Amino acid sequence: MTRTILVVDDEPGIVQIARDYLDRAGFRVITAGDGDTAIRMARAERPSLMVLDLMLPGADGLDVTRALRQDPATRKLPIIMLTARVEEADRLVGLELGADDYITKPFSPRELVARVRAVLRRSEGDAAPGGAIHIGGLSVDLERRSVRRDGEPIELTATEFDLLAVLAREPGRPFTRAQLLDLVYDASYAGYDRTVDAHIKNLRRKIEPDTHAPQYIITVYGVGYKFAEPT
Numbered sequence: 001m002t003r004t005i006l007v008v009d010d011e012p013g014i015v016q017i018a019r020d021y022l023d024r025a026g027f028r029v030i031t032a033g034d035g036d037t038a039i040r041m042a043r044a045e046r047p048s049l050m051v052l053d054l055m056l057p058g059a060d061g062l063d064v065t066r067a068l069r070q071d072p073a074t075r076k077l078p079i080i081m082l083t084a085r086v087e088e089a090d091r092l093v094g095l096e097l098g099a100d101d102y103i104t105k106p107f108s109p110r111e112l113v114a115r116v117r118a119v120l121r122r123s124e125g126d127a128a129p130g131g132a133i134h135i136g137g138l139s140v141d142l143e144r145r146s147v148r149r150d151g152e153p154i155e156l157t158a159t160e161f162d163l164l165a166v167l168a169r170e171p172g173r174p175f176t177r178a179q180l181l182d183l184v185y186d187a188s189y190a191g192y193d194r195t196v197d198a199h200i201k202n203l204r205r206k207i208e209p210d211t212h213a214p215q216y217i218i219t220v221y222g223v224g225y226k227f228a229e230p231t
């Protein structure tokens with residue numbers, strides 16, 4: 001089945017380059033030039049992934065991400081943020097809103113294709129073995145890629161789920177941020193430590209009863225993070 005990629009950018013040259021390379025890679029490409037159109041197309045076309053520019057006329061990329069993550073129909077849509085902003089804070093905001101990855105402009109079209117493929121692999125769940133993990137009120141079903149707390153379903157992005165799965169499979173083992181980047185992201189991904197912190201913040205907001213006193217994802221100061229051991 002041919003997967004559809006929605007490319008959202010108000011620069012025709014960027015859209016054309018992305019379209020050409022993604023098309024050659026075997027994807028069906030649809031495009032939008034502003035945020036409001038992107039939201040409508042995401043809901044109507046149900047693409048497999050969105051490549052989303054941060055700076056857009058009208059609703060910007062952050063507005064689009066926020067709207068899609070609040071809509072049950074598009075909540076799990078993988079999003080790669082495309083941005084000319086290089087400040088760390090801007091990248092973190094996108095990740096904290098639920099973007100799965102980001103690429104800064106100018107970018108290599110081949111890198112874009114590689115990132116799209118990597119995020120799709122994560123969203124399709126080929127890395128997690130079967131089984132379920134239960135601790136306290138939290139249940140992580142690795143086969144179905146689902147999470148519940150006290151019986152209530154919790155919606156996670158593909159990246160958030162894979163990060164949680166890595167930690168939960170080895171409760172009590174501390175992971176450095178670099179290890180988590182290697183285990184969760186594609187091997188060619190040139191990420192940075194704060195990417196992990198942003199996703200951990202999202203996970204805690206979703207799964208922890210009290211984010212100020214985490215029960216499940218524990219900070220190991222000077223190292224990184226670990227999943228709580230059963231008591």
